[in-house]
Amino acid sequence: MSVSGSSTSGNDLKKSIAIAAVIMAGSVMLSRILGLVREMVIADFGGISSEIDAYVAAFLIPEFLNHLLAGGFLSITFIPIFQRYIIEGRDEEAWDTFSNLLTVGTIILTILVGFAVICTDNFLWLIEWLKRIFGTSQSTMRNEEWISLTVRLTRIILPAQLLLYCGSFLMAVQYAYKQFLIPALLPICYNGGIILGGIVLGKWFNMGIEGFAWGVLGGAFVGAIVIQLPGALKIGMRYNLRFNILDPNLKKFVLLSLPFIIGMSMTFSNEFIFRFFGLMLEKGSLAGLNYAFRFMMIIVGVFGQAFAQATYPFMTQLAAEQKIKEMNKLASSVIKKTAGLAIPFSAVIFVLADIIIIILFQRGHFTAAATEITAPALSFYIIGAFAVACSTVVIRCFFAVQNTLFPMIISTVLVVGFLPLYWVAIQPLNLDYLGIPIVAALSMLFQFVLLYFLWSKENGDLSNFRRSMISVLQMTLIAVCSAGICYGIRIALEPFVNDLHHLLSGIIILIGAGVPALLFSFYIMQITGIQDLREIYISLFSRRKVPSR
Numbered sequence: 001m002s003v004s005g006s007s008t009s010g011n012d013l014k015k016s017i018a019i020a021a022v023i024m025a026g027s028v029m030l031s032r033i034l035g036l037v038r039e040m041v042i043a044d045f046g047g048i049s050s051e052i053d054a055y056v057a058a059f060l061i062p063e064f065l066n067h068l069l070a071g072g073f074l075s076i077t078f079i080p081i082f083q084r085y086i087i088e089g090r091d092e093e094a095w096d097t098f099s100n101l102l103t104v105g106t107i108i109l110t111i112l113v114g115f116a117v118i119c120t121d122n123f124l125w126l127i128e129w130l131k132r133i134f135g136t137s138q139s140t141m142r143n144e145e146w147i148s149l150t151v152r153l154t155r156i157i158l159p160a161q162l163l164l165y166c167g168s169f170l171m172a173v174q175y176a177y178k179q180f181l182i183p184a185l186l187p188i189c190y191n192g193g194i195i196l197g198g199i200v201l202g203k204w205f206n207m208g209i210e211g212f213a214w215g216v217l218g219g220a221f222v223g224a225i226v227i228q229l230p231g232a233l234k235i236g237m238r239y240n241l242r243f244n245i246l247d248p249n250l251k252k253f254v255l256l257s258l259p260f261i262i263g264m265s266m267t268f269s270n271e272f273i274f275r276f277f278g279l280m281l282e283k284g285s286l287a288g289l290n291y292a293f294r295f296m297m298i299i300v301g302v303f304g305q306a307f308a309q310a311t312y313p314f315m316t317q318l319a320a321e322q323k324i325k326e327m328n329k330l331a332s333s334v335i336k337k338t339a340g341l342a343i344p345f346s347a348v349i350f351v352l353a354d355i356i357i358i359i360l361f362q363r364g365h366f367t368a369a370a371t372e373i374t375a376p377a378l379s380f381y382i383i384g385a386f387a388v389a390c391s392t393v394v395i396r397c398f399f400a401v402q403n404t405l406f407p408m409i410i411s412t413v414l415v416v417g418f419l420p421l422y423w424v425a426i427q428p429l430n431l432d433y434l435g436i437p438i439v440a441a442l443s444m445l446f447q448f449v450l451l452y453f454l455w456s457k458e459n460g461d462l463s464n465f466r467r468s469m470i471s472v473l474q475m476t477l478i479a480v481c482s483a484g485i486c487y488g489i490r491i492a493l494e495p496f497v498n499d500l501h502h503l504l505s506g507i508i509i510l511i512g513a514g515v516p517a518l519l520f521s522f523y524i525m526q527i528t529g530i531q532d533l534r535e536i537y538i539s540l541f542s543r544r545k546v547p548s549r
Helices: 010-046 048-055 061-069 073-087 091-134 144-176 183-204 210-226 230-235 248-262 266-277 287-322 323-352 353-361 370-402 405-424 432-458 461-494 503-528 533-541
Strands: none
Touching: 010 048, 010 091, 010 287, 010 353, 010 503, 048 266, 048 287, 061 144, 061 183, 061 266, 061 533, 073 091, 073 144, 073 248, 073 287, 073 370, 073 405, 091 144, 091 248, 144 183, 144 210, 144 230, 144 287, 144 503, 183 210, 183 230, 183 432, 183 503, 266 287, 266 353, 266 405, 287 323, 287 353, 287 370, 287 432, 323 370, 323 503, 353 370, 353 503, 370 432, 405 432, 432 461, 461 503, 503 533
């Protein structure tokens, strides 16, 4: 199988992206549904207890290690190097590079994971240091028993990062050959493993919250190794044990990855920040922020990641062919489609956040009090959801031309610049845990606009930027109107339903108020020409086969 050859025609490109987008959208949708089920199982198990706080905090060190080796962005840094060899017909060199990078990175990460497992007890000192620095006195809630549980869960989860790192290479080579189906199964298996771990080990075998942690490890093994290895072998993967730290491609990979290591992406920074500051808040705040953030990421995943992941291999090919103008048009189109879907849904979620939390989570140990903590956080987080979704597209424009340094510098400067605002919001402004999603939403919006502007300016394409921003503003105004409609219908319906905390009452309100508001947004965008929803439908669900290239 080869991806080398002629340049990409416009029609073939659109059809190929449509097929890839269908696969990735289906994967992301199913993965997010399973992710939602995962959170529902966790919520039913522990609500917003200190035990769930410990589980959420246990991901702090593992995810930092994953970030340290740019694991979450490995495909972005590796694909351009690997794909260029394939396009030039130098397959042997491509697989040699793959083998060396996989071997060197795996050895380094194994050492780091081993060191982290041994030194995880020092997490206690981190907590105490945070208390002293920020003047908190949570010793009764963050006691040694809680720290001990957090350390134990962390040690179980840590090896999963090694499996996910290896799996990222197996997925990357499949992406390079435009094979999306098997890589799309990783998040599904991962979330499924956590759910099974929680139900089978946590409940049936009485392992408690540790069952979810073991599920993380099992899901990573199945999704990243058991599933991905056959997929990589199918496209002709050739691995030979190589360890050459002087390999120029290793140097290039490190230089491309360095911005991710020293920089902070939007998704990573938000996850790290709510865990970091959440450790200093009242018991249950960390769990509530986690539920809200996870639901917000469903919107990002469904309306952003699917298009961004499916588009990126085509962006890298257009960049390699020096077709920057065509790449900009593609990016602008995807941003407009993403915003046209994400913004209306975000407006409805903002109004009905408490109803959504009641329907999804309020059962078992997740009480009405837990809903009162989680719902406001979701309302504020969701304001920035479309910005995160669109940013995934903009950042990949930089990555496609192998400019990883600039966007990460900008992102890091913004993250660091906004850090004091989190403390101000939590302490002097006394917004407590809500200060985190409020500042996060502002950061998301600002970062998207700034990155898109800088990319457009750098490539002399500010006209596309202006048109896209005008469209986004128009969509936002329409969504604000639909939010007003949604709220009005909700108020009108509430006297006719039972207690809102009942599942059936919540479903009636959600459908009765949410659906008309969404239909209003989509109808106005359609008749005004702001967004052609039929074009989105046709591009995603066209049954036409991609002609042979």
